[in-house]
Amino acid sequence: MPAIPTPTPDTQQAIRRRNLARVLRTVAAQGPLSRAAVAGRIGLTRAGVAPLVEELLRAGLLVETGRAAPSGRGRPGSELAVSAHGPAGLGAEIGVDHLAVCAVDLRGRVRARVAADAANRQSEPGPVLRRLSALLAEVIARIGAEGLRPAGLAVAVPGLVARGSTTVVHAPNLGWRAADLAPGLVSVAAPGHILDGLPLTVENEANLGALAELRLGGDGAELPGPPPDFVHVSAEVGIGAAVVVDGRLLRGARGFAGELGHVPVYPDGRRCECGGRGCLELYAGEQAVLRAGGITPEGAAAHPGPGARAALLARRAADGDAATVRALGEAxxxxxxxxAGAVNLLDPQAVVLGGALAELAPWVLPSLERELALRTAVAADPSRGGGPRVAVSRLGADGPLLGAAHAALQAVLDDPLDFRAPAHSPRG
Amino acid sequence: MPAIPTPTPDTQQAIRRRNLARVLRTVAAQGPLSRAAVAGRIGLTRAGVAPLVEELLRAGLLVETGRAAPSGRGRPGSELAVSAHGPAGLGAEIGVDHLAVCAVDLRGRVRARVAADAANRQSEPGPVLRRLSALLAEVIARIGAEGLRPAGLAVAVPGLVARGSTTVVHAPNLGWRAADLAPGLVSVAAPGHILDGLPLTVENEANLGALAELRLGGDGAELPGPPPDFVHVSAEVGIGAAVVVDGRLLRGARGFAGELGHVPVYPDGRRCECGGRGCLELYAGEQAVLRAGGITPEGAAAHPGPGARAALLARRAADGDAATVRALGEAxxxxxxxxAGAVNLLDPQAVVLGGALAELAPWVLPSLERELALRTAVAADPSRGGGPRVAVSRLGADGPLLGAAHAALQAVLDDPLDFRAPAHSPRG
Known part of the structure; x- marks a missing residue:
């Protein structure tokens, strides 16, 4: 007879942690709010909410705005807001030719940001992580002066990351394989090992771009964001995508979902470095477009840094350069x-163009939408508005970095008590 | 100030219903089991399980096998099994040239099955549904004689079904558009309107094939089934796919996910009826393979019915007919x-070939696997076993029909109390 396992009921402690998170998330998303309004939105009584609010105030995660809440029944109180001086999410980006770090507070504001050009193509992880650590130390010092403390770090990389790990399995444009970023970031970290013990996430840049879109996107207003089912395409040097289903990232069995850049487009076409033939990246990746647009490698190299070459292409296209316009149309x-393949398979509500594609949308969109409409007609149901709409991200090249910072902050929103305990013991 | 909504806690009744479902599902999946074993597996006490078991026995969903349970502590009791005489799930399939109906009991056994050739290509739904209803009446009568009562009906169709509806939005090979199957099935139903009030689900055949794979698949053993992340490809006349993520069907925003047949493969290739160009179906669909294999439309028409033309192709290929072997290789x-596009996007653990493809696998697989390996190398991580494995369904052409019957039964497993109340009032 099989052993009878002990049931594992929700402990009081687990329920309290969950309710703390609900209070904090509600105020973060909709604050400033009165205690009564918080209680109403999460379906608890005012008496139930009061001790949770007190705990979050003590932990420095919530603050009273000092402004009296619009009075309903009972004693009026000050409105609640999330703290501008509590935890900060650190986002970092390792690009092919740039590094960037930013910090976002609970209110979603970027509190510090540094970036640097870098020659990361076909590099070794060690030196790149040392430079990144220096940028991180700078950002941590800046926000520390404003009373903010890092709650976690998420790093965006242009490559495949093994699900639930900090290991870059393959980043073709960096030339990295099987590179675990955790030891490099911790051991070489800034004075006092400030990163030691900090929760670390490594994630594909397109996934983080999609998370940023979910959190900050939408058509002009902060809220509502994009629909819960969308495919987010981002292009920098390579092309990546992220698939969001019911508001959650689809990561794939190994964490490799979203490799749109290596979807075969012209199967008998050119050989790709990946070993395949006719991959999307060979026709819509940055190098392909620059070449087709008549821009020499030397000309391109004069425009390093995030978005610089996209800006160059946009300028040439806006000036009416025929080769550039044609190259973007072919992309x-x-x-x-x-x-069209992705839409036939996934039936999303929208396709969102992010990264460099956002800036180049005026010249890329017409042919993109024509092909998409032509090749998804079987699923176009006029009574339901035809196929998915194609939207352009307002975040552009900033998406992955912002998404990283927000992802790092998410742990606090999910379990506020975890942050109250210092994330690392002071040293040095 | 916003209104404070009343919290909606779990009622005792809701908890009881959920626990009844857990008991029933546990016995269905793992029975026969003693009461103590059931209690252990769902994390309740024996005292907590006893009244639930009694209720399911009274409802005729569980039975005592009469065999004494291996005794642990306490009074020994008879082992429990799900009833072979309670509810049955009805599955129906509307194919391009056949109709089929089957009934599956709680033990997962097929208790009745009828099929008929039919000329459903470019048909009207009305006459097709009348014929299907007659087959349903026959199956219901047969299982009624064995003490089984239909708990629900799921219908597999080769087309797009609007999510959560009974409406076929577009079934190109049937020629149906915006066809709601519910009125047709109910109003023309067999004597006594036996289908009236019966829960009805209409679902894409590839989705139901994937559900069958989840429930009954696996590599030779009944359990364990396939991995929780897979792409299921099925081919009859058309080609469809279903995407399973974390053990659940990915349906898409409108319910149209999985349209693999219209993924562009050779984008400058032949025009497709869908309006696109170079869709997969033009190269791997049944008509394309028959034509490339040198089989005339007249020759094909002499082999109607599910799997008949696949069997014809398999026979010719096994006999070494060069044109057929080449046609299957090109497919x-x-x-x-x-x-390769789907794998790059979704990163599944496996690709499962079902429907007619299962029988044709010996001639289709070599070129399929070659292309897949070539075009997914960027995501092939040798330390994790490379790309996804390609498996062949053991269910073959039976998948969608069996999946439909199991889907119809799922409602009982999810909420047993609902079935206890007669699903329809007797008439006529």
């Missing part, structure tokens, strides 16, 4: 073919 | 290209 065609 | 190439 749109290839994107439309690859996305 | 495999096209499938491999389309699936």
């Amino acid at each position: 749109g065609t290839a994107l439309g073919i690859a996305l | 495999g190439t096209a499938l491999g290209i389309a699936l």
